[in-house]
Amino acid sequence: MAGRNFEKFVDLASKIVAVGKNYADHIKEMGYAAATAATKAEPVIFMKPTSAFITQGQKIVFPPGCKNLHHEVELGIVIGKQARRVPENEAMQYVAGYTVALDMTARDQQEKAKKEGLPWTLPKGFDTSCPVGPFIRADQLVDPHNVQIWCKVNGKLRQDGTTKDMIFSVPYLISYISRYITLFPGDVILTGTPAGVSAVVAGDVIEAGVGDLSQISFEVARNDEQQ
Amino acid sequence: MAGRNFEKFVDLASKIVAVGKNYADHIKEMGYAAATAATKAEPVIFMKPTSAFITQGQKIVFPPGCKNLHHEVELGIVIGKQARRVPENEAMQYVAGYTVALDMTARDQQEKAKKEGLPWTLPKGFDTSCPVGPFIRADQLVDPHNVQIWCKVNGKLRQDGTTKDMIFSVPYLISYISRYITLFPGDVILTGTPAGVSAVVAGDVIEAGVGDLSQISFEVARNDEQQ
Ligand SMILES: [Mg+2]
Ligand SMILES: [Mg+2]
Ligand SMILES: [Mg+2]
Numbered sequence: 001m002a003g004r005n006f007e008k009f010v011d012l013a014s015k016i017v018a019v020g021k022n023y024a025d026h027i028k029e030m031g032y033a034a035a036t037a038a039t040k041a042e043p044v045i046f047m048k049p050t051s052a053f054i055t056q057g058q059k060i061v062f063p064p065g066c067k068n069l070h071h072e073v074e075l076g077i078v079i080g081k082q083a084r085r086v087p088e089n090e091a092m093q094y095v096a097g098y099t100v101a102l103d104m105t106a107r108d109q110q111e112k113a114k115k116e117g118l119p120w121t122l123p124k125g126f127d128t129s130c131p132v133g134p135f136i137r138a139d140q141l142v143d144p145h146n147v148q149i150w151c152k153v154n155g156k157l158r159q160d161g162t163t164k165d166m167i168f169s170v171p172y173l174i175s176y177i178s179r180y181i182t183l184f185p186g187d188v189i190l191t192g193t194p195a196g197v198s199a200v201v202a203g204d205v206i207e208a209g210v211g212d213l214s215q216i217s218f219e220v221a222r223n224d225e226q227q
Numbered sequence: 228m229a230g231r232n233f234e235k236f237v238d239l240a241s242k243i244v245a246v247g248k249n250y251a252d253h254i255k256e257m258g259y260a261a262a263t264a265a266t267k268a269e270p271v272i273f274m275k276p277t278s279a280f281i282t283q284g285q286k287i288v289f290p291p292g293c294k295n296l297h298h299e300v301e302l303g304i305v306i307g308k309q310a311r312r313v314p315e316n317e318a319m320q321y322v323a324g325y326t327v328a329l330d331m332t333a334r335d336q337q338e339k340a341k342k343e344g345l346p347w348t349l350p351k352g353f354d355t356s357c358p359v360g361p362f363i364r365a366d367q368l369v370d371p372h373n374v375q376i377w378c379k380v381n382g383k384l385r386q387d388g389t390t391k392d393m394i395f396s397v398p399y400l401i402s403y404i405s406r407y408i409t410l411f412p413g414d415v416i417l418t419g420t421p422a423g424v425s426a427v428v429a430g431d432v433i434e435a436g437v438g439d440l441s442q443i444s445f446e447v448a449r450n451d452e453q454q
Contacts, residue, residue: 014241015276020346046346047274049242051409064406084354114344119247119273121346126407127311179291180353182278 004185006096007135009078010053012186016130017177018074018103020044022192023165029195043168043176046120048103048190052130059221060206063126066106069200069220072193073151073159073208075144076101076132077170083183091171091178096185098141100133100214102151102206103190107199131206132188133216140213144170151208153200159208161194168192231412233323234362236305237280239413243357244404245301245330247271249419250392253299256422270395270403273347275330275417279357286448287433290353293333296427296447299420300378300386300435302371303328303359304397310410318398318405323412325368327360327441329378329433330417334426358433359415360443367440371397378435380427386435388421395419 004012021027021044054060062069080096103124110123141147144163151159168176173189183189200206202222209215231239248254248271281287289296307323330351337350368374371390378386395403400416410416427433429449436442 014278017276017348044345046348047276047352049244049274049408051241051411117341117344118271119347119351121244121273122407125274127409180349181276182354184278 006078006080006186009099009135009186009188010055010132013050013188014184014186016048016050016052016188016190017181018046018048018124018190019168019173019192020046022167023161023194024167025161025165025195026193026197029197043173045177046124048125048130051127052125054128054131054218056216058128059219059225060104060131061128061221063106063122066109068106068108070105070107070197071151071153071158071200071206072103072105072197073149074101074103074190074193075149075163075210077174077189077191078135079183079185079187079189081185083174083178086175086178088171088175091174094174094183095138095170097138098136098144098210099188100208100210100216101188101190102131102208102218103193104129104131131216131218133214136210136213147211149194149210151196151206153198153204153206158198159194159196165194166191233305233307233413236326236362236413236415237282237359240277240415241411241413243275243277243279243415243417244408245273245275245351245417246395246400246419247273249394250388250421251394252392252422253420253424256424270400272404273351275352275357278354279352281355281358281445283443285355286446286452287331287358288355288448290333290349293336295333295335297332297334297424298378298380298385298427298433299330299332299424300376301328301330301417301420302376302390302437304401304416304418305362306410306412306414306416308412310401310405313402313405315398315402318401321401321410322365322397324365325363325371325437326415327435327437327443328415328417329358329435329445330420331356331358358443358445360441363437363440374438376421376437378423378433380425380431380433385425386421386423392421393418
């Protein structure tokens with residue numbers, strides 16, 4: 001992984017692969033049967049384009065037609081080297097580091113897509129739908145399966161989970177995804193969100209973090225700023 | 228659009244945005260109600276990662292678990308400059324050119340995803356799922372809405388359509404997608420497939436083309452080559 005500047009993973013990334021339903025308490029709040037999650041074999045995989053990234057100072061903008069925009073705080077994995085059909089027991093070698101990410105979701109549009117059997121691309125992949133924080137080196141988070149992950153809206157705690165509760169682990173996800181889709185240096189995997197997702201409105205400030213390693217803050221644009 | 232080498236759009240591209248259900252005859256063969264397509268407002272949008280691209284000489288590989296792999300020949304639009312919230316009447320200015328593309332689809336896995344309200348990412352986005360041909364300059368295809376689009380398997384004609392039958396036009400699609408997702412130079416939009424999609428098996432050769440402008444040929448890897 002030498003020679004790459006992973007501080008700039010947002011510029012390096014060729015894709016964002018995301019995982020749905022990876023925390024049992026969030027699965028419950030979304031009304032899914034817990035049993036479907038317990039079948040530890042097939043994670044739910046979707047994508048956001050890299051045009052969805054925003055970084056500190058940029059604002060989250062509602063996509064056209066969305067009336068119900070949700071925050072989902074997630075631990076993001078930053079891939080360190082090309083990963084294709086990687087065995088689970090070697091997968092951690094492909095991790096350059098991590099980031100705090102928000103998987104912003106047009107929940108109303110996603111629910112409609114689910115009902116109609118249609119793709120999640122627009123509800124999940126619209127511009128500004130992936131606010132991310134700075135790069136966290138792998139050696140700063142030695143155990144990615146034992147860290148607090150939290151999200152506040154206007155100072156009020158909404159999500160307070162721990163990565164201990166992930167159903168599919170970091171190496172399992174890398175191994176599983178890389179069976180289908182080759183991952184490249186800088187690519188980001190969003191590992192799913194714990195319970196507590198909720199709607200935000202124009203002017204809200206979302207703060208989120210992973211333990212005491214990294215904290216991010218993003219504002220939701222006001223209607224008159226929505227350009 | 229000066230200064231960019233669109234011959235190498237595969238390397239330039241940051242994403243592949245694809246359109247489902249854009250030809251009435253294909254909608255019918257897939258068993259959808261024609262009425263849903265006639266509502267000319269909301270195209271079905273999904274994505275493939277750029278890791279899905281293959282070019283002449285590379286082989287199409289079945290993704291893990293897939294037993295029913297389909298070809299879909301499509302006209303691909305290659306974007307020429309950054310497109311964000313582009314009005315339909317200006318959208319053609321954002322087209323650098325076109326390509327012949329195959330939207331390879333793990334139909335069994337896509338059908339399962341549809342039934343369960345899950346994303347189409349793996350059934351549509353696996354490695355080798357987007358074979359493409361050479362770049363066709365915009366001035367070589369002055370009317371993209373009046374060209375034959377065809378696909379043969381082992382020499383037998385399977386798809387024989389015309390882009391006249393597209394429900395959503397090239398400028399409409401650019402305008403619609405760019406309301407949600409910013410497009411960058413080299414990005415590819417797959418515009419949907421006409422009727423005649425069918426299953427391929429290991430060793431099959433798929434040929435496809437757009438009028439007499441471009442013709443591609445890709446082989447489906449044999450089982451013993453599936454690395
Ligand atoms: Mg999420
Ligand atoms: Mg790139
Ligand atoms: Mg298609």
